[in-house]
Amino acid sequence: MRRLNSADVLTALYTQGPRTLTEISAETGLSRPTVEDVVEAFVRDRIVRELPPEPGSTGRPARRFRFAADGGFVAGIDIGVHKVLVVLADLEGEVRRVRRTTVEPGSGRAERLTAARETLAGCLDESGIPPGRLRAIGVGTPGVVQDGVVTLCTVLPGWSGLDLAGALTTAPADPAGAVPPVDGTGLPVIVENDANLATIAEHWRGAARDVRDAVCVLAGNRVAAGVIIGGRLHRGHRGGAGELGLLPVLRWEGAPDRLLAACPGSGDLAAVFAAARSGDARASAAVAGFTDDLATGTAALLLAVDPAAVVVGGGLSRAGDLIAEGLRDRLAALCPPPPEVRVSTLGDEAVATGAVHIALERATAGLFPDGLPIGSLPTR
Amino acid sequence: MRRLNSADVLTALYTQGPRTLTEISAETGLSRPTVEDVVEAFVRDRIVRELPPEPGSTGRPARRFRFAADGGFVAGIDIGVHKVLVVLADLEGEVRRVRRTTVEPGSGRAERLTAARETLAGCLDESGIPPGRLRAIGVGTPGVVQDGVVTLCTVLPGWSGLDLAGALTTAPADPAGAVPPVDGTGLPVIVENDANLATIAEHWRGAARDVRDAVCVLAGNRVAAGVIIGGRLHRGHRGGAGELGLLPVLRWEGAPDRLLAACPGSGDLAAVFAAARSGDARASAAVAGFTDDLATGTAALLLAVDPAAVVVGGGLSRAGDLIAEGLRDRLAALCPPPPEVRVSTLGDEAVATGAVHIALERATAGLFPDGLPIGSLPTR
Incomplete structure (x- = not known):
C-alpha cells in the first residue's frame, strides 16, 4: 500500500x-x-x-x-544503416544533448559498434554529464531482437547473431569509447527493434499520444511497422509483431528499391520525393506506386489490428505528408471506413527517442511499478 | 480492499x-x-x-x-447462416441444455429472429429451467457489431443495421417465443461478432487455453478470424480486428466458393473434404488450393500480431486436421519459424460457447470485477 x-x-x-x-x-x-x-x-x-x-x-x-529530473541520465542510441544517433536525456526525458555520426551502409560489425561507442562518449563529453551518472542505455537496431541479441538482421552486415547488449556493456579496446560502468555493476543496456522503438516514441510524445491502439508504419530504405495495443507496445510472441515485409504479396519488401528503379539516376529516395513535390511527372508516378505498395501491407495490418490511428514515419518522414495523403486515399478504398492517417512528428529522431523511453523505464523501474507514466513534458 | x-x-x-x-x-x-x-x-x-x-x-x-452454480443461468445463442444454436449453462458455465434449429440461408430478418426466440424458448422448456432464472443472454452473429447493433453483415439477408440486442429484448408477437424479463427490468442481451466469440471460446475452454496471445481462423462458408492479446479478446477500434477477408490479395474472400467451384457437383464443402480424405484426387487438389488461400491471409495475421498459436476452427472444423496439416506446411514457408497450428476442440458449438462466456461475464460482473476467471471446469 x-x-x-x-x-x-x-x-x-x-x-x-x-x-x-x-x-x-x-x-x-x-x-x-x-x-x-x-x-x-x-x-x-x-x-x-x-x-x-x-x-x-x-x-x-x-x-x-x-x-529531481537530474538525479540521473539515460542514453538512447539508434544504430541504423546510414547513421548512429545518440540522445541524452534526464530522468524526466528532457533531451540534454544529441549527437549524430554518419556510417557507411557496408560497414561491418566492429566498425558500427565502434561508431556507437564513440558517438555515445562524444555526446556525454559535449553534454558535460559525467559518464558515472548514466543510469541506463536503450538501443534501437533493425532486425529481430530477443533478450539483447539481434537474432536476425538482413540490412546490417555481420549483425545477425550479435549480442548487442553484451557488446555495448563490455569495454572495447579503445578506452575513449568505453561505456561507463555505474557503481561497478555495469550499466543496464536494453535493446529493441527500431520500428518498435519508433512506435513507442510516437505513443510517448509523437503523433499517437492520444490513442491506446495504434500502428506506426516506417518507410525508408525498408518498410517496417510497430503495434501499440492497450497503450503498450505489442511485441508479439517472438518479438515479430508488425513484420509484414516478410510476405511478398503485401508488397512492402522491395518497395523502396522499386521506387528508385522507377527513377533511374535520381539519386536517393529523398531526391525522388523532392522531385515529386516539385511536380516532376516521373517522380510523382513512382511515388504513387510506392504509396500503393505501402498501402497493401498497411491495409493488412489495419484489418488485423483495427487501430484508432496509423502514423507514417521512418527515414522518409520529411516526405510523410506526401505519403500520408496517398495512403489515405488508398486505405479508404481497401478497408473502409478510412482510418485516421497521421504523419510522424518526431522525424528521424523517433528511434532514438523510443530508446530513451525504454532506458527511462529501466532507470525508474523501482519508482514506477506500473511503467513510466506517459504524458507530455512537465511544465517548469 | x-x-x-x-x-x-x-x-x-x-x-x-x-x-x-x-x-x-x-x-x-x-x-x-x-x-x-x-x-x-x-x-x-x-x-x-x-x-x-x-x-x-x-x-x-x-x-x-x-x-452456487445454479444461482442463475445464462444462454448463448449462435445465429448463423444455416442454423440457430442455443446453449444454456449455469453460472459456472456448465452446459445444461443445447438446442439446434436449421435455418435456410435465404431466410429474412423476421424469420431468423423468430427462429432464435423459438429455439431459446424450446431449450429453456426442455431444460426445466424457469425463464425467470436467466441472468443474461449472449448472442453471436456474422458481421460487424457495435453496441448490440449489426452495423454491416453481408451474409444474412436483411441483417445489416439490425438492433439485435433490442430485437431479442423486445417481446415478439408470439408469446411462446418471448425472451423472459428478469425482475421486470429486462434481461441483458450482449451481441458480438461470431468469429470473436469462437475465439473467446477457444481461449476459455478450447485449444488456446494455455496461451495469452492467439489468433483463431474460422473456415466455413466464409473465412474469418479473431485475435486474443494479453489473455483478452482484441476487438479493435471499430470491432473489426481480424477481418482480413476484406483485402482481396489475402485470398480469404471467395475461398470457399473457389473450393466448391473446383469440384462441381460435389455438394457442399463438407462433402469435398470427405472426398479428399478418402483419396479423391480432384477433391484433394481443391482442398490444397483452399488451404493455400487460407494460408495467405493467415500469414498476414501472424506477421501483424505474432501470436503464440493459431487455432483452426469454424464450420469446417471436422476437416480441421486436414486444413491444419496443410496450413503448417505453408505457414512454415511464408513466416518462418513456423507458428504452432492447433485444431479447434469445440466443433460447431464454439460460437455459442463464446456467447455463453460473454453472458456469464455480464451475469457475474458484480462478483468478479476483473472479469470471469478463466479456467477449466471445477471438479465436483
Whole structure:
C-alpha cells in the first residue's frame, strides 16, 4: 500500500511538474500527512527536491516540490544503416544533448559498434554529464531482437547473431569509447527493434499520444511497422509483431528499391520525393506506386489490428505528408471506413527517442511499478 | 480492499471447486477469519452454498463450501447462416441444455429472429429451467457489431443495421417465443461478432487455453478470424480486428466458393473434404488450393500480431486436421519459424460457447470485477 502511495505521489510530480503538498493531496486523493511522509522520504533519497519559496510571496509560503529530473541520465542510441544517433536525456526525458555520426551502409560489425561507442562518449563529453551518472542505455537496431541479441538482421552486415547488449556493456579496446560502468555493476543496456522503438516514441510524445491502439508504419530504405495495443507496445510472441515485409504479396519488401528503379539516376529516395513535390511527372508516378505498395501491407495490418490511428514515419518522414495523403486515399478504398492517417512528428529522431523511453523505464523501474507514466513534458 | 478479498475468495471457489475455509485461506493468502467473514456473507447472499459433511468423516468435519452454480443461468445463442444454436449453462458455465434449429440461408430478418426466440424458448422448456432464472443472454452473429447493433453483415439477408440486442429484448408477437424479463427490468442481451466469440471460446475452454496471445481462423462458408492479446479478446477500434477477408490479395474472400467451384457437383464443402480424405484426387487438389488461400491471409495475421498459436476452427472444423496439416506446411514457408497450428476442440458449438462466456461475464460482473476467471471446469 505504501509503495502504491509513493508511486501515485511521484507520478503526480513527474507528470504535472512542481506541486505543493496540498495540490498533490488533491490530485492523488491521499491525505496531506501521507503525502508529506512520502515526499519527505523521496527528498531524503534525492529523488524529489524542495524548491525555494517563490519570490514576492507574503506570509508563510506553501512548500513546493519537484521531481529531481537530474538525479540521473539515460542514453538512447539508434544504430541504423546510414547513421548512429545518440540522445541524452534526464530522468524526466528532457533531451540534454544529441549527437549524430554518419556510417557507411557496408560497414561491418566492429566498425558500427565502434561508431556507437564513440558517438555515445562524444555526446556525454559535449553534454558535460559525467559518464558515472548514466543510469541506463536503450538501443534501437533493425532486425529481430530477443533478450539483447539481434537474432536476425538482413540490412546490417555481420549483425545477425550479435549480442548487442553484451557488446555495448563490455569495454572495447579503445578506452575513449568505453561505456561507463555505474557503481561497478555495469550499466543496464536494453535493446529493441527500431520500428518498435519508433512506435513507442510516437505513443510517448509523437503523433499517437492520444490513442491506446495504434500502428506506426516506417518507410525508408525498408518498410517496417510497430503495434501499440492497450497503450503498450505489442511485441508479439517472438518479438515479430508488425513484420509484414516478410510476405511478398503485401508488397512492402522491395518497395523502396522499386521506387528508385522507377527513377533511374535520381539519386536517393529523398531526391525522388523532392522531385515529386516539385511536380516532376516521373517522380510523382513512382511515388504513387510506392504509396500503393505501402498501402497493401498497411491495409493488412489495419484489418488485423483495427487501430484508432496509423502514423507514417521512418527515414522518409520529411516526405510523410506526401505519403500520408496517398495512403489515405488508398486505405479508404481497401478497408473502409478510412482510418485516421497521421504523419510522424518526431522525424528521424523517433528511434532514438523510443530508446530513451525504454532506458527511462529501466532507470525508474523501482519508482514506477506500473511503467513510466506517459504524458507530455512537465511544465517548469 | 474488502471487495478485492471477496473476489479472491469467490475466484478460488469458482475455479477450484468445493473448498474448506483453511484451503481457501492457503490459496488466497488471506487470514482464516477474513475468509470466514467473506464466505458467510456470500452464503447469506446465496452465491455460495455450504456442503453437507462428507460421510464417514470422524470428529468435527471441516466445513466445505462451493460456488452456487445454479444461482442463475445464462444462454448463448449462435445465429448463423444455416442454423440457430442455443446453449444454456449455469453460472459456472456448465452446459445444461443445447438446442439446434436449421435455418435456410435465404431466410429474412423476421424469420431468423423468430427462429432464435423459438429455439431459446424450446431449450429453456426442455431444460426445466424457469425463464425467470436467466441472468443474461449472449448472442453471436456474422458481421460487424457495435453496441448490440449489426452495423454491416453481408451474409444474412436483411441483417445489416439490425438492433439485435433490442430485437431479442423486445417481446415478439408470439408469446411462446418471448425472451423472459428478469425482475421486470429486462434481461441483458450482449451481441458480438461470431468469429470473436469462437475465439473467446477457444481461449476459455478450447485449444488456446494455455496461451495469452492467439489468433483463431474460422473456415466455413466464409473465412474469418479473431485475435486474443494479453489473455483478452482484441476487438479493435471499430470491432473489426481480424477481418482480413476484406483485402482481396489475402485470398480469404471467395475461398470457399473457389473450393466448391473446383469440384462441381460435389455438394457442399463438407462433402469435398470427405472426398479428399478418402483419396479423391480432384477433391484433394481443391482442398490444397483452399488451404493455400487460407494460408495467405493467415500469414498476414501472424506477421501483424505474432501470436503464440493459431487455432483452426469454424464450420469446417471436422476437416480441421486436414486444413491444419496443410496450413503448417505453408505457414512454415511464408513466416518462418513456423507458428504452432492447433485444431479447434469445440466443433460447431464454439460460437455459442463464446456467447455463453460473454453472458456469464455480464451475469457475474458484480462478483468478479476483473472479469470471469478463466479456467477449466471445477471438479465436483
